[in-house]
Amino acid sequence: MTAFLRIAVQEYKRIALKRSFILALLSVPLMIGLNVGFGLFLESSEKDNSPVGYVDHADLLANAIPAPVSGSSKPVEFIPFSTEDEARSAVESGEIQAYYVVAADYYSSSRIDLAYLEEPGRNATRQFYDLVRINLLSDQPSEIALLAVGSTDIIVRSLDGNRQVPGGGPTFGLIMPLLISIAFLFLLLMNSGYILQALVDEKENRTMEVLVTSVSPSQLISGKIMGIVAVGLTQLIAWTVVCLLAIFVAGSAGVTWFQDASLDWGIIAATATIAIPSYVLASALMAAIGATVVSAQEGQPTGALFSVLHLVPIYLAWAIVETPDAILPTVLSFLPFTSLVTVSLRNLFGVVPWWQVAASVSIQTLCAVGALWLAGRAFRLGMLRYGQRLNWRELIKARS
Numbered sequence: 001m002t003a004f005l006r007i008a009v010q011e012y013k014r015i016a017l018k019r020s021f022i023l024a025l026l027s028v029p030l031m032i033g034l035n036v037g038f039g040l041f042l043e044s045s046e047k048d049n050s051p052v053g054y055v056d057h058a059d060l061l062a063n064a065i066p067a068p069v070s071g072s073s074k075p076v077e078f079i080p081f082s083t084e085d086e087a088r089s090a091v092e093s094g095e096i097q098a099y100y101v102v103a104a105d106y107y108s109s110s111r112i113d114l115a116y117l118e119e120p121g122r123n124a125t126r127q128f129y130d131l132v133r134i135n136l137l138s139d140q141p142s143e144i145a146l147l148a149v150g151s152t153d154i155i156v157r158s159l160d161g162n163r164q165v166p167g168g169g170p171t172f173g174l175i176m177p178l179l180i181s182i183a184f185l186f187l188l189l190m191n192s193g194y195i196l197q198a199l200v201d202e203k204e205n206r207t208m209e210v211l212v213t214s215v216s217p218s219q220l221i222s223g224k225i226m227g228i229v230a231v232g233l234t235q236l237i238a239w240t241v242v243c244l245l246a247i248f249v250a251g252s253a254g255v256t257w258f259q260d261a262s263l264d265w266g267i268i269a270a271t272a273t274i275a276i277p278s279y280v281l282a283s284a285l286m287a288a289i290g291a292t293v294v295s296a297q298e299g300q301p302t303g304a305l306f307s308v309l310h311l312v313p314i315y316l317a318w319a320i321v322e323t324p325d326a327i328l329p330t331v332l333s334f335l336p337f338t339s340l341v342t343v344s345l346r347n348l349f350g351v352v353p354w355w356q357v358a359a360s361v362s363i364q365t366l367c368a369v370g371a372l373w374l375a376g377r378a379f380r381l382g383m384l385r386y387g388q389r390l391n392w393r394e395l396i397k398a399r400s
Contacts, residue, residue: 003215007223029242048121051077053087053099058106067130076124177271181344184275187232195286218376270357277364284371291378309337324350336367
């Protein structure tokens with residue numbers, strides 16, 4: 001066990017201290033930061049809290065009732081003017097960003113004109129029309145007026161009642177498990193090259209032949225795989241911290257989608273428990289490929305096939321979303337390579353039963369252990385076949 005841990009730590013240091021790894025580790029947080037910054041810029045560019053004027057020829061807002069402001073938006077001040085000339089002068093002097101003109105025949109024509117030098121913020125436009133609507137209902141009880149002005153909350157519930165989604169679409173908290181699954185797939189794509197290249201390089205320079213004099217081939221290959229898995233988890237933890245920071249910043253800045261970031265930790269835990277053995281399984285199979293080929297380029301097509309298998313649930317997403325508890329999604333939840341994304345998609349519109357999650361974790365774990373054994377066997381049979389490719393048929397038929 002000590003030798004296994006030493007190999008895992010050494011493999012971790014060998015990759016984690018590379019300049020290319022550090023650049024890759026920083027690239028994703030940088031991309032997230034740029035996207036969040038760009039989103040905040042777009043959000044702020046659509047808002048302007050400067051005062052807005054209005055000229056009311058219909059006496060609609062003579063005794064204006066202020067309209068409620070939803071979310072984290074700040075209320076815009078609406079200033080009445082007696083004439084359009086006064087309002088125009090205020091716009092030209094920068095006192096207000098725009099002004100509205102309520103037509104004298106508004107009750108029959110519903111005409112309201114808007115005048116500005118630069119287009120006003122969308123928040124100001126929305127608040128003014130809320131102001132008009134609530135004052136049109138000034139003769140009604142306040143509860144009815146507020147209900148008419150307030151936005152309509154539509155909630156979509158699954159037939160079994162286990163999942164509900166806002167009418168505007170899934171919240172960030174609901175979609176988080178799917179993002180975790182995609183992050184693991186991204187890690188697999190990034191780190192599969194490390195696994196192939198590490199084994200091929202050490203086969204070429206005969207380093208492995210020296211190492212196996214002090215450790216068993218199974219310990220050597222398992223230690224290398226665990227070291228690379230630890231590298232992937234390091235990347236995932238770093239990206240998670242950056243994402244949480246970005247969510248906090250975006251939510252504090254008023255980005256609506258991130259303001260309801262409540263997470264279902266049970267679903268996240270289920271996703272993580274499936275993701276870890278799935279990641280070990282894929283890494284072990286990539287190691288087995290690296291032990292059987294002569295060059296990293298030779299193993300890349302087979303590695304690409306494993307990556308495509310992980311994406312099968314995305315290609316079948318329409319069927320999974322329409323009937324999350326049907327036979328096809330249930331079977332895909334148990335199979336290696338497809339279980340991670342399938343369970344995440346099913347949890348968007350329902351709740352996957354705990355026994356299915358437990359069965360999936362058990363299957364992925366058994367497959368991961370088998371893949372580790374296969375990788376050790378492939379390495380043991382192929383380490384002395386310098387410059388020769390190990391056939392998979394030979395690998396299966398060879399005696400231990």
